[in-house]
Amino acid sequence: MKILCCVKQVPEKDARIRVADSGDWIHSEGLAVAISECDRYAVEAALRLKEAVDGEVAVLLVGGEQGSKSVKEALAMGCDRAIHVITDELTRSDPFVISKVLAKAVEDEGFDLVLTGQQSDDLGYNAVGQMLAQHLGMSHAQIVLSVDPVEDGRIRVSHELDNALIETIELSLPAVLGVQSGINDVRYASLKGIMQANSKPQKKVTLEELDLSAEDLTPKLRIEKVGFPVRTSQAEMIEGDAAAAARTLVDKLRTEAKVL
């Protein structure tokens, strides 16, 4: 099975976020970065499939030069080769343009299965994989919990529906799946993996080389401004050191809220 795994580099979960002077995105200098959370589970799911049925796993990342750190990490985990579309322009772009770029980068590759994360940690559109499937004319499922190959080029997939329902479906390949976080135990890169990563094929292409049409590259959305939410709630913030705050809280829960 020829598997592609789309991986995005995003600010680390606990990174200190500051709004850039331009006001329309975050300050990126010195920011700690990581592979987006769901994407790590997608990589693990891809590697397990490959181990079960044989084949290859390629990793695709669209992002700046610093993205090669995440590309290498995916290779060290066990992916066989990488495609890195180098551009700094798409950090704030809309899911339509990003999915068009992904589609163009893989259109001639003939992947049987494309895994993405369910939702990216930065833009969080929850849409790039679904749109990619639409562009490539593939079937798709979102919030995927498990993938198992069945006979005749089909896979059995379970995914979440509303109201904590879980649906099991069968899809014909090729297909795109949006992987939910937490579905497996993500492996760490082994020392051997890290050593081998550098010698694995890494194709680097610029956005220009992909030769997308102006129409495909025209964003349908623009982020004009970002900021920390203005606190609108009536929450009473309890000040003081830990001991004092704890006492005040217990007192308030008893006498004011009357819930203890």
Add this chain to the structure above:
Amino acid sequence: MNNKILVVAEVRDGALKGISKEAMVFAAAASNSLSAEVVSVALGADLSQVAPALAACGGRRSLQVEDPGLDPYTPEAYVEALSQVISKEDPAMVVIGHSYQAMDFFPRLAAAHGGALVPDVTAMDADGAFTRKVINGKLDARTVPAEGVRIFVSLQQGAFPVTEFSGEAQVESCSVDLSGVTPRKVIEIAPAEVGEVDLAAAEKIVSGGRGVGDKDKFQIVFDLAEAMGAAVGASRPPCDAEWVEHQRQIGSSGQVVAPKLYVALGISGAIQHLVGMRGSQCIVAINKDPNAAIFQEATYGIVGDLHEVVPELIAALNEAKE
């Protein structure tokens, strides 16, 4: 494009989903500022039961698309049916609640029409700009669709609360041709395992999140719960990482609770968690990040390291008992 807002109303078990009512509330408000006409559309095999509810939700017309191919839901059939409706109605804006089902098919629909998808929005300004969360819910992003493209917007659950409803839409049946659709094979739809832990009955719940740290450190959540006489819950990451049983997960994929007291330790306040506990009478949040969204929901908040505050809290509770 017509100056029209098309609301996709989702139906479950013969009733209109709550989130679809919220979409009608949003559309009614948006139609005022854009002086647009509101049309709703529902899809299913048999909509006779929900027709009155849809008509009462407002808008000028309510389109009922009935076809055996639309039940059970498949994205293939939904995208095709709605594409045909969109071609006929040519609306400037298509609106849906950001349900899991919408996450599944709505981006495809938007891509098929080359539209501007604005997912999971929490507000719309009078000038037509939308607010949505970025950077893991930490920041609000003012997001502006390009001129002249059809807008596909999905609304965050709870962002547009249902007030009162008065409406009398004209119900029309609308036929679609799904002969070109090869849907997937649906094998089974089953509830996620609920197991032994029933949090719905608990009067007090202490919940831990990723911020608790690891499996060993999660003991502090149990300790506080014991001191309070509360049950233990969790956000999703501790369940995924198997620090606690999956059944303790609270949120849109887990249990929905509304105790008298809910204590959130090291939980950021993502919408999928909030919808599971928002109904609690008194909410306490302890988080080291003063900007954490959970403080928006809290009755009382403490900014600090939970591993410093909680032992003091346990001591204060035990002291008060003596």
